[in-house]
Amino acid sequence: MPSLNTRWDIFCTVVDNYGDIGVTWRLARQLVAEHSLAVRLWVDDLRAFERICPEIDINAAQQWQQGVEVRHWPSEWLPIDAADVVIAAFACQLPSAYMDVMAEREKPPLWLNLDYLSAEDWVTGCHGLPSVKYKSVQKIFFFPGFRPGTGGLLRERGLLEQRRKFQRDAQAQRQFLQGLGIERAPDAQLISLFAYENAGLASWLDVLAAGATPTHLLVPEGRILGDVARWLGVESLAVGAIDVRQALTVQVLPFIRQDQYDHLLWCCDFNAVRGEDSFVRAQWAGRPMLWHIYQQDEDIHLDKLDAFLALYTKGLSPAAAHAMNGLWQAWSAGQPIGDQWLSARKHWPELQENAEAWCLEQGLQADLAAALVQFYLNWI
Structure with a gap:
């Protein structure tokens, strides 16, 4: 298991009301609860988030919910350290300032594009392959899926x-x-x-x-x-x-x-x-x-x-x-x-x-x- 000091950042832009935030919220909670990871969940629409988590303060730039640090994704990005693992959910575009910080790290982070779920045959062949590269940081495709050789499905323990x-x-x-x-x-x-x-x-x-x-x-x-x-x-x-x-x-x-x-x-x-x-x-x-x-x-x-x-x-x-x-x-x-x-x-x-x-x-x-x-x- 990775160190308890390992930090993961998950970025979510709410496109379809609740599907994007639904997946990333489940994932963030599970990474904290079952793998003892420090997780920041960056969300651009806290009102949509509030529907599935009524405790959310839609006006807070930073808050903790069920062990997850929830951050509002600001229109103007402020300087902040990049995480050890960076997940761009559903191919969302990371802030350029954050990408620069990723590239400045002594050890580049693991940068994953968590893609949409599909049962198509090509998914297995593309899972884990490199995508675009930004300076020294390589993005990698990560596909959920229904077949061996994919990332599987969200399922909490028990x-x-x-x-x-x-x-x-x-x-x-x-x-x-x-x-x-x-x-x-x-x-x-x-x-x-x-x-x-x-x-x-x-x-x-x-x-x-x-x-x-x-x-x-x-x-x-x-x-x-x-x-x-x-x-x-x-x-x-x-x-x-x-x-x-x-x-x-x-x-x-x-x-x-x-x-x-x-x-x-x-x-x-x-x-x-x-x-x-x-x-x-x-x-x-x-x-x-x-x-x-x-x-x-x-x-x-x-x-x-x-x-x-x-x-x-x-x-x-x-x-x-x-x-x-x-x-x-x-x-x-x-x-x-x-x-x-x-x-x-x-x-x-x-x-x-x-x-x-x-x-x-x-x-x-x-x-x-x-x-x-x-x-x-x-x-x-």
Whole structure:
């Protein structure tokens, strides 16, 4: 393990509201808690950070949260020592003044570009390769991933054991849900919905409302709320709103902190998630899921979607894999998914088994924080 005096700097520019800060905040906390490292997390948008960590003082230039030194990334950079390990999250551009300080160190720091998560084949070949160089400092690509030879996924120590214990404890789940104001009917399927705006939502809600099985749909505050409101025929939806349409109960939840969101995913029978952070957390829930991938220019996000689906559905029968592919592809294209949902429901036990098996398979790999620490140890 590196020296307790080893300092790590993580830089985060908030691009997609909560995904970037969600990943870097989890990583920073884990490096402190499990690897005894001194971590500074530089964030340019503390208001977005406050949504997932309500204790954040949005006006503070420097503060400590859960052992992490949180620094507001200023528009005017002041002189400060560079860390031993510098992580530029999601290819963000470091301040030029900080890069100069890195280059002035007697021993240059390990400079890592922590890239976006992808299941594409080329990721394994590029992981750990040199990127650009600034004076004496070499930047290196570091890719999270689903295959051996990548940096793995964020996973705290003991997470899967905690999840399994919680999912076996009906009373613990009931108490957690009640704490959020959720009263689940014994025969209702519980679904969480966290997504970008999506024109395909209405067809799914139509099918859920007309279904023979009652559905309780939990919608945390977010961008999909406008589409939900339009389907309900109301002007807007506020936190706490509950609306019942035939077999479907829709309930709006507040934006909750990360550990609560984990428990929400663990409670649900099916989770619709978006971006990167909630995508990974839904996989650790071991339940069937639906991913709304972040759209990119020239539809390059569809390559990422196809690559993940090829891995995720590998253990399914051809019919079940076809159903899941159809559901995910239609959802990411903003197309109606009612029929695709009904097709997927025909394979429900198999989809449940596959979700748990995928979770356990990914859990065999080193987690992202441990992989970063080991990379540093190999580097020195």
